[in-house]
Amino acid sequence: MRLVLCAVNVFMGALLFAIPNMARRELLFAVPVPPDLRESRAGRHAISMFRAVIAAAVLAGVCALLLTPPELLNAVATAVPVAILLAGGISFYRQNRKLAPAAVQFTRPREAELSAAPEELPRFAWLAAGPFVILAAAARFLYLNWERIPPRFPVHFETGGQPNRWAERTTKGVYGPLLFAAELCALFVAMALAGWFGSRRSRSRTVMLGGMIAIEYLMALLFALIAVQPLLGIPVWMIAVSPIAILIPLLIVMTKKMSEPSEPMDPTPNECWKGGIFYYNPNDAALFVEKREELGYTFNFANRWSWVLLLGLALVIASALFVLA
Amino acid sequence: MMAQRPRIRIDPASGVPAVRQIADSLRVLLVEGQLVPGTELPSVRRIAMELGVHFNTVAEAYRQLAAEGWLDLKHGRGAVVVARAVPAVNNRARTEDFRNRLRGMVAQMRSQGISADRIAAELRAMAKRVTRS
Incomplete structure (x- = not known):
């Protein structure tokens, strides 16, 4: 059961790890950035720092789950995912603040089609x-x-x-x-x-x-x-x-x-x-x-x-x- | 191939108030005959959502055009294009005002680096469209 719990937390960590890849190329930690920033040294550094925090939190969580005595396992099993999510959230916000000065404003004209036909679902x-x-x-x-x-x-x-x-x-x-x-x-x-x-x-x-x-x-x-x-x-x-x-x-x-x-x-x-x-x-x-x-x-x-x-x-x-x- | 439905466009970065951009875009389509009497326009809600503006902004643009006699508003939501009698205005002051605005616009285009030839070509094309409509 401990191994299943570890696997679930590692999976959650992997999802958090993938967050920088789950956004459009022109966004990094929710900051609209120039297209080349993601591949730049600063962009790669921001991603590495974010992932390092997640990795540390998952590793600590797995150790806690494996080493904790049975009478505390329930409490630790509840606390570990919360702690990993919290670490991910804080790390994300930190990178967001760090990149904020590099933010660009997307500007493009918006268009509306002049059709009064009711919208249909696919x-x-x-x-x-x-x-x-x-x-x-x-x-x-x-x-x-x-x-x-x-x-x-x-x-x-x-x-x-x-x-x-x-x-x-x-x-x-x-x-x-x-x-x-x-x-x-x-x-x-x-x-x-x-x-x-x-x-x-x-x-x-x-x-x-x-x-x-x-x-x-x-x-x-x-x-x-x-x-x-x-x-x-x-x-x-x-x-x-x-x-x-x-x-x-x-x-x-x-x-x-x-x-x-x-x-x-x-x-x-x-x-x-x-x-x-x-x-x-x-x-x-x-x-x-x-x-x-x-x-x-x-x-x-x-x-x-x-x-x-x-x-x-x-x-x-x-x-x-x-x-x- | 199906004819493309008319569209309006606003540029949030232009500095021109959205309500004016919407009213101007619609007026162009109305004057050029792309929106003919009887055409039903989308609801205020739909247009506002697509353009990323407040409902009131679109409603105000519709009201302006209704006041000019172009639209008949339906319960304050959508609108229908109506046949509009062109007012017979022979006012020199108005013509002068129009000429000044046009000159200002041409000057603005030139200051943005658009060549005089290109502007003249655009104006000629526009004049052709105006005489056709």
Whole structure:
């Protein structure tokens, strides 16, 4: 189990390691820089320094996980990923500040097509219904095999793999994970639609929609596996690792498509980016804009709908206390 | 091949207020006949999003053109191009003002390094388009 925990943290470290490669060539640590800066000595140095901090944090975390006594393992297993994320965040921000003086302002004219025709979603958008079918199929499977479900089954495990929380064969206990996953998927569909209709037309927007649908599948598969686990006895480590099977190819494809896009960078004003991460521009009608720190889109926090969607996310997460309890 | 739909363009770095750039771009399309009566324009929201400006900026440009008689505003959102009777103005002061603005623009272009021949060619092409529309 310690080795699985180490592997998960190393994977997380690898994702953080790749952050400088997950942005457009003209961005480095969320700072818009001249095209040649990334390959320059200063650019390479910034990337090396960022990665050195991540590597040190992962190494320290792995050592802690391997050497810590069993009675402290639970606490250490929770603290290590938080510490790695924190180290990554601080290191990113430091490099962002260091490169800020070299920032350039992207300027290019913006165009709007004068077509009043309603905007249409791409054809593949219907795939967003698939995860709900997966969840419904899992629910049907559980319903048909209700008698085979153990009266009491484990739903939470210690880092040593020992169960520490159980659920009973009740409607809530059995269907709770599926209901929660359905909520998450519905939220992702809402986000995907808001992203499509609330951002500027671009090819990146299509990639973002595809990415959101892929994450929706990931959620549905993960929770469907969790829900049927008491019946099929799927090993817990397999459930924990299975999202990676979707996540890695998804990240590779999205990084490839978004780091070398066929369209120029959206010329959002530099002064509207707080720490290179948060976009706040009351004079921009867009709800979503292209991120600067990595691939994907982020909210325009000056748009009130961004807060409505965040509230929806908070409510879905909070509902876990009732649905999964 | 499908004809390309008309587009408007603004340059945030130009220093010219966005509302004026939007109104001017639309007026050019209207005068040149690329937007004919009955054409429905996109909603204020859509244009504002594409151009990265506030809704009110686009709404104000639409209002200006509606006041000039080019557009009929629909519930304050989209707009429809309407047939506009050209006002019969024979005002020397207006003509003089127009000439001064044109001269100022030509001077600005020359100061930016655009040759006199190129400017003259642009003006000739524009004059042709004006007489056709």
